[in-house]
Amino acid sequence: MVKIVVDSMLGNLARWLRVLGYDTEYSRKMRDSDILEIAIREGRVIITRDRGLHRKAVKKNLKSVYVSPDLTDVVDMLTLVAKTLGLSIRFDKGSTRCPLCNTKLDIVPKARVASLVPPEVLNKYDTFWYCVKCRKAYWQGNHWKTINDTIDIVRSRLNANPPQESFN
Numbered sequence: 667m668v669k670i671v672v673d674s675m676l677g678n679l680a681r682w683l684r685v686l687g688y689d690t691e692y693s694r695k696m697r698d699s700d701i702l703e704i705a706i707r708e709g710r711v712i713i714t715r716d717r718g719l720h721r722k723a724v725k726k727n728l729k730s731v732y733v734s735p736d737l738t739d740v741v742d743m744l745t746l747v748a749k750t751l752g753l754s755i756r757f758d759k760g761s762t763r764c765p766l767c768n769t770k771l772d773i774v775p776k777a778r779v780a781s782l783v784p785p786e787v788l789n790k791y792d793t794f795w796y797c798v799k800c801r802k803a804y805w806q807g808n809h810w811k812t813i814n815d816t817i818d819i820v821r822s823r824l825n826a827n828p829p830q831e832s833f834n
């Protein structure tokens with residue numbers, strides 16, 4: 667599976683890729699040289715808003731995706747990245763990662779997160795994930811519908827056949 671490093675301007679995209687199960691390095695402190703180094707060392711694809719960094723990466727024969735600054739909607743960004751890298755955009759509960767730190771999440775029994783989660787949430791949901799590094803619990807809360815909708819839109823865009831000719 668593809669491994670990714672995302673530049674400091676694309677934090678939102680990094681969190682999405684982690685939730686979708688992609689091993690994604692991201693830090694607000696990483697400089698261009700750090701990003702290039704980690705891409706080489708760990709075989710990661712670079713995703714960047716910085717045209718200069720993109721050019722440097724291509725020069726070094728690294729795989730890089732340039733996300734132009736006018737592309738701000740996460741649907742557009744995910745569609746571009748998925749198309750360019752051939753990623754599948756779907757949620758797999760067994761491979762999702764912590765959006766904060768990229769650690770692969772464990773599905774855990776309710777008892778394990780009982781002290782971390784409000785009682786009403788514990789009663790309402792059956793599946794909980796736990797990040798051993800952040801010591802944080804996750805569940806498919808109210809925001810989950812938005813996440814699912816976004817995934818659906820990206821998938822339908824990827825499935826749609828792009829028009830071969832313009833009739834305008």
Ligand SMILES: [Zn+2]
Nearest residue numbers: 764767797800
């Ligand atoms: Zn974490």
